[in-house]
Amino acid sequence: VLGHTRVDEDLLQDLEEILLESDVGVSVSEEVIDHLRKKAKAAQLSPEDIPEEMGNYLEGYLGEGTPIRLERGKFNVVMVVGVNGTGKTTTVGKLANRFQAEGFKPLIAAADTFRAAAIEQLEIWGKRADVPVIRHKEGGDSAAVVFDSIKAGQARGADVLLIDTAGRLHNKANLMSELEKIRRIVDREAPDAYHEVLLVLDATTGQNGLKQAEVFKEIVKLTGVVLTKLDGTAKGGVIFSIARDLGIPVKAIGLGEKLEDLKDFNPKLFVKALFG
Amino acid sequence: SLSEKIQAVFKKLRNQGKITEESLQEALREVRRALLEADVNLGVVKEFITRIKEKALGQDVLESLTPGQQVVKIVHEELINLLGGTREPLATGSPAVILMVGLQGSGKTTTSAKLALHLKKQGHSPLLVAADIYRPAAIKQLQVLGKQIGVPVFALEDEKPLEIVRQALEQGGHDTLIVDTAGRLHIDEALMGELHGLKETFKPQEILLVVDAMTGQDAVKMSEAFNQTLGLSGVILTKMDGDTRGGAAMSVRKVTGCPIKFVAAGEKLDALEPFHPDRIATRILG
Numbered sequence: 350v351l352g353h354t355r356v357d358e359d360l361l362q363d364l365e366e367i368l369l370e371s372d373v374g375v376s377v378s379e380e381v382i383d384h385l386r387k388k389a390k391a392a393q394l395s396p397e398d399i400p401e402e403m404g405n406y407l408e409g410y411l412g413e414g415t416p417i418r419l420e421r422g423k424f425n426v427v428m429v430v431g432v433n434g435t436g437k438t439t440t441v442g443k444l445a446n447r448f449q450a451e452g453f454k455p456l457i458a459a460a461d462t463f464r465a466a467a468i469e470q471l472e473i474w475g476k477r478a479d480v481p482v483i484r485h486k487e488g489g490d491s492a493a494v495v496f497d498s499i500k501a502g503q504a505r506g507a508d509v510l511l512i513d514t515a516g517r518l519h520n521k522a523n524l525m526s527e528l529e530k531i532r533r534i535v536d537r538e539a540p541d542a543y544h545e546v547l548l549v550l551d552a553t554t555g556q557n558g559l560k561q562a563e564v565f566k567e568i569v570k571l572t573g574v575v576l577t578k579l580d581g582t583a584k585g586g587v588i589f590s591i592a593r594d595l596g597i598p599v600k601a602i603g604l605g606e607k608l609e610d611l612k613d614f615n616p617k618l619f620v621k622a623l624f625g
Numbered sequence: 626s627l628s629e630k631i632q633a634v635f636k637k638l639r640n641q642g643k644i645t646e647e648s649l650q651e652a653l654r655e656v657r658r659a660l661l662e663a664d665v666n667l668g669v670v671k672e673f674i675t676r677i678k679e680k681a682l683g684q685d686v687l688e689s690l691t692p693g694q695q696v697v698k699i700v701h702e703e704l705i706n707l708l709g710g711t712r713e714p715l716a717t718g719s720p721a722v723i724l725m726v727g728l729q730g731s732g733k734t735t736t737s738a739k740l741a742l743h744l745k746k747q748g749h750s751p752l753l754v755a756a757d758i759y760r761p762a763a764i765k766q767l768q769v770l771g772k773q774i775g776v777p778v779f780a781l782e783d784e785k786p787l788e789i790v791r792q793a794l795e796q797g798g799h800d801t802l803i804v805d806t807a808g809r810l811h812i813d814e815a816l817m818g819e820l821h822g823l824k825e826t827f828k829p830q831e832i833l834l835v836v837d838a839m840t841g842q843d844a845v846k847m848s849e850a851f852n853q854t855l856g857l858s859g860v861i862l863t864k865m866d867g868d869t870r871g872g873a874a875m876s877v878r879k880v881t882g883c884p885i886k887f888v889a890a891g892e893k894l895d896a897l898e899p900f901h902p903d904r905i906a907t908r909i910l911g
């Protein structure tokens with residue numbers, strides 16, 4: 350905006366580049382710039398009006414911040430899903446810690462029975478959060494872990510079950526059907542529970558993030574996204590397409606590798622950070 | 626597909642009876658769009674388009690009977706050139722030290738084991754070195770993988786990476802050390818300093834940046850930073866068994882000038898293949 354005396358194509362192109370470089374993607378970027386171009390003409394905007402206009406329009410995609418809201422006095426099931434390495438296990442540790450601090454009685458299900466030392470990794474997080482972890486042995490059946498964990502949770506009076514699942518690429522049909530099976534078990538064994546199914550998405554991910562959300566939504570009916578690694582330099586702009594095309598809100602963000610590095614998603618701050 | 630879109634641009638303009646520089650511009654806009662949708666970094670895209678335009682005009686594409694085909698051919702060739710070139714083997718030494726670096730979750734630990742298996746199959750005697758002292762159960766993870774492939778893993782309790790690598794080197798009996806390091810942000814000065822220290826002390830024969838193929842625009846910032854701090858010798862692209870277009874490959878290659886030495890396409894430890902620029906080019910172009 351600085352250095353432009355009027356809202357012309359040069360300014361609009363500069364703004365479009367900021368969006369593209371934030372992984373907002375071609376489609377949404379074009380939509381935003383089209384809106385600014387029309388509005389600038391209709392309302393005779395000057396360059397100083399643009400940041401607020403663009404900020405408001407971008408916030409429009411994201412709606413009001415929707416936090417992860419568990420129901421007190423009920424059994425809650427929070428399952429994390431996503432492709433490999435995005436931060437699911439770490440996020441489960443953070444969530445367990447948060448729920449504990451909020452006065453819930455959490456339990457963790459170690460349903461990644463495949464990856465080397467996945468169970469040990471989760472057990473360390475469980476210790477840090479002071480939350481018990483239900484586990485079988487490595488190579489076991491992940492659906493069986495989930496079944497046992499629901500039973501254990503109900504028996505112990507736990508009020509939130511956190512399920513850590515194995516990372517899986519959404520184009521692997523057999524892995525996605527394993528996840529579907531887990532979802533069915535949760536629906537069947539805890540039909541009255543409040544369900545939160547969170548896609549854990551790495552902020553460094555580009556446009557493939559939209560594809561991930563599409564496929565995971567189809568298979569396990571996502572209720573939200575946790576956007577991780579926002580403490581890096583990546584902006585996570587793919588969430589605009591995820592909101593626009595799939596209606597899935599970002600509910601929390603990961604800001605580091607420690608237990609407390611999880612925050613509620615704040616759309617205003619997120620949009621502000623795009624130009625920061 | 627992109628080539629269909631480019632052909633369509635010229636067909637439409639031919640039907641209007643004129644192929645001008647404007648039609649080339651329109652074709653180039655399709656190329657730009659395709660590359661951005663494939664996650665190629667914006668700056669890299671702009672430079673690439675400029676090159677394509679120069680070549681197209683230089684080859685009198687507009688005079689050709691099949692300008693669309695010509696442009697597609699130039700785009701493909703330029704992309705393959707950029708992704709480059711000869712198959713470079715891993716450096717050797719006595720022993721060779723290979724440092725695996727990259728952002729959190731990119732696939733370093735898994736790829737370290739894959740590399741160890743690859744070298745073992747070639748008749749080498751690799752040693753895996755567990756230098757990630759931060760991530761919960763990172764050492765255990767490498768030990769489990771090492772056991773799966775019959776490659777020893779060197780690990781020390783309560784020691785810093787510098788001391789771990791030093792003692793690993795004192796082991797002897799291995800012609801290659803593969804050092805798995807903790808994932809880190811390129812903006813984390815302390816952790817980047819730790820890697821710099823490892824480089825200065827041990828002068829590794831290879832410093833390989835492990836990059837997740839689904840990385841978006843940030844690929845340029847982070848690979849540039851790793852390269853500036855460490856002087857990378859190569860790149861390994863992981864999770865190529867996904868359906869991401871993989872534009873990060875083009876960005877990282879352009880910005881660091883480093884060869885992409887391997888492509889990892891699967892969670893199993895034999896899922897490591899040499900880099901094929903033509904295949905990646907086709908995938909990026911969609």
Ligand SMILES: Nc1nc2c(ncn2[C@@H]2O[C@H](COP(=O)(O)OP(=O)(O)OP(=O)(O)O)[C@@H](O)[C@H]2O)c(=O)[nH]1
Pocket residue numbers: 432433434435436437438439440461464467514515516517549577578579580581602603604605606610729730760808810
């Ligand atoms: N900087 C940063 N690193 C993170 C964040 N969340 C997770 N990580 C790191 O990312 C890496 C991968 O985290 P995991 O929790 O193992 O990811 P995952 O999705 O469970 O991985 P898989 O189970 O193998 O698919 C670890 O090094 C974490 O410490 C975050 O918000 N910021």
Ligand SMILES: Nc1nc2c(ncn2[C@@H]2O[C@H](COP(=O)(O)OP(=O)(O)OP(=O)(O)O)[C@@H](O)[C@H]2O)c(=O)[nH]1
Pocket residue numbers: 433434464516518727728729730731732733734735736757760763806807808809863864865866867889890891892896
């Ligand atoms: N599908 C697929 N998964 C992969 C590939 N490479 C690694 N992974 C998976 O990606 C996840 C992260 O791999 P790691 O090796 O733990 O990654 P890392 O870079 O060591 O992670 P940090 O040490 O936390 O930074 C694991 O679930 C791996 O199994 C690949 O080529 N394809």
Ligand SMILES: [Mg+2]
Pocket residue numbers: 437438439461467514515516
């Ligand atoms: Mg995990």
Ligand SMILES: [Mg+2]
Pocket residue numbers: 733734735757760763806807808
């Ligand atoms: Mg690792």
